[in-house]
Amino acid sequence: MDLIMETAQQEVLSEQKTNPGIEMKGSAALLEGLLAEGVDTIFGYPGGAIMPIYDALYDYMDKLKHILVRHEQGGIHAGQGYARASGKVGVVFATSGPGATNLVTGLADAQIDSTPLVCITGQVFAHLLGTDAFQEIDIINITSPITKWNYQITDATEIPEILAKAFYIARSGRPGPVLIDITKNAQLQKFNFEGYKPCAHIRSYRPKPIVRKEYIAEAAALINAAKKPFVLWGQGVLLGRAEQEFKAFIEKTGIPSAWTILGAGAIPSDHPLNVGMLGMHGNYGPNVLTNECDVLIAIGMRFDDRVTGRLDKYAKQAKVIHLDIDPAEIDKNVQSTVPVWGDCKETLPLLMDACDAKQHSEWMEKFRGFEREEHAEVIDNELFPTTGELTMAEVIQVLNELTKGEAIIVSDVGQHQMIACRYGKFNKTRSNITSGGLGTMGFALPAAIGAKFGALDRTVVAVIGDGGIQMNIQELGTIMQCGIDVKIIVLNNQFLGMVRQWQELFQEKRYSFVDITSPDYIKVADAYGIPGSSVSKREDLRTALQTMLNTNGSYFLEVMVTKENNVFPMVPQGCSVSEIRLK
Amino acid sequence: MSDQNQKEISIVKQEYNITVYTENQIGLLGRIAIIFTRRKINIESLNTSPSEIESIHRFNIVITETEDVVRKVTRQIEKQVEVLKVYYNTNEDIIWQEMALYKVPTDIIAEKALVERLLRENGARAVVIRKDYTVFETTGHRSETDALIIALQPFGLIEFVRSARISIIKDSDGFNRKLREFERIEPGQDVIENEFLNSRDKVFSM
Known part of the structure; x- marks a missing residue:
């Protein structure tokens, strides 16, 4: 028996050695490559120039799940949601011309939020390139500023190698989107696939670089001498899969830690060292105390202007230690005292070893003081109002209670996004999926679809405003056709709320085109075969959310919330983080 | 230590010469150009040609900017997948030349001794002499090639063209050894090490 097995193995080995290859079309080779990369789900939309790939896909239906979206933008946001929830590379198919240009917003979003994607676009025959052929567009040049890498394939023999490069580039280092444009002739061309x-x-x-030990030592010396150290962490902790290393580091050093919205969930929301959210609508303490700390330790974050506010008044008193994998981020916005260039999965344990175990109770108490103030002034009124119309925050609060913080919350862009990020409870990593850098309205519904495929065992709740839901509402069709279990909450304040808030605060309530009407969402959902309900009363909220969560499959819940509520605290644009307003 | 690191970066705009070693890849020029246009920086001179190493191209880019901006731009260029290495240097750090061609009517050249002297004084050489026109060539700094235009203008200068700037970095030992390191999966310290951290005031310098 063993002998037979051995012989069989040897045969396989010798076959591999001399690998004669198999003749196949470029399109089939592409799918073989995807399988070899461990791809299980593709989000896409067919069209003329990508037809050979779709024809090949017909033979791979049992191995590769293809989700037919309703719009290519929906496809790429789904790919992003998949990547963000799973940590794997999202794969998206689109055809040439408009199919490809519809990917642009998603590529830009993925580029600025470092989301690993491989997008495959069809392209006209190579001999037609540059002739303004039907559905020809120069997608390589269009997407150059918004991709980590892109490449046009005109010959099938290039496909395996380029695809391998694409996956490697998308997922390694600082991840990002990659676009591969394949001309139709290359898809059709037969070649010897080896x-x-x-x-x-x-x-x-x-x-990534080899970590420099002397900078670890310098950073540790600063941290060990610090009286008021403060950690800011971002998505880099998640992207580097360094949640455990991060937790161990802050627990040993006892440093209060605050997060950017893409960093949320790296440690649980209720971790004692988690002092809250940074930035324009972040928590009170973390913003004010940024300008009081003596050592600022930035981990996998890029000092976005929504986090820093006015730069020339940002943490000027502090020594800055910046841990990042991307050297172009170091000293870009904030000059670092000690740059720690490297993968935080490697640098954090080294730094932890060099740091003393400490507690900073007095300093921590300052954060808690601000927290109590914020609770009294803002949070309690938002989370637990007893009179008046429903608030967005109390919806999130009840959701937290019902899901116990175990759900993935996918938010869109605007007031509800800030509320979902501020008040959402995240016990696990990869639980907060939102469009951070680009602020893409219409992101949440398709991203939630992708997130579900990326984390099949988790509850996925999309929290969307009445503006954002109308931007990619067609993806309800994808949910219908594929029977995807996504819970949709629309927080309807009958306004484009964030713009309205700014118009109220900074433009004397000149409400210019922020009054937006909605269709009867429950009828719309019903037309797509999705059950739903609409609530506006406090006493109905909990039951409605419970019904939504208990429903087997997708559900559409519209919550009518108070119309003119503002998100506070707020760092007005052009102000320092310490000038944050509570009202 | 922090004082040492935070050496004042010049806030004065001046000419910087950016040298980029790249793979020979279609579309890379566009990707590099985008990094400048995005910040609304004008590229004053751009030369790209194969380097001393087969398959490796060398870009020479000249811009006028502050060092702070140049540093950020060079890091973003180096981030491009097909870019191997980027250096930036001031004019003092390099030897540079531009080449210029001048087409003038032969009859005037032949008749007027003054012109001949002008050409000789400007170090120009005749590349082509035809009955109707003569093409002269000169190399030098911008001011030198400019001087000859002004001088030739009264004598019927027909056409003029100047090349982009090419430059040699004074303090450089070339790219051959570095490239061999890049080709290794586990390259040696000096290549993969954080060069810009070593000399933060001279990011990417050799």
């Missing part, structure tokens, strides 16, 4: 070799090295590309 197997798929994953890529592990590109000589001109260094995804």
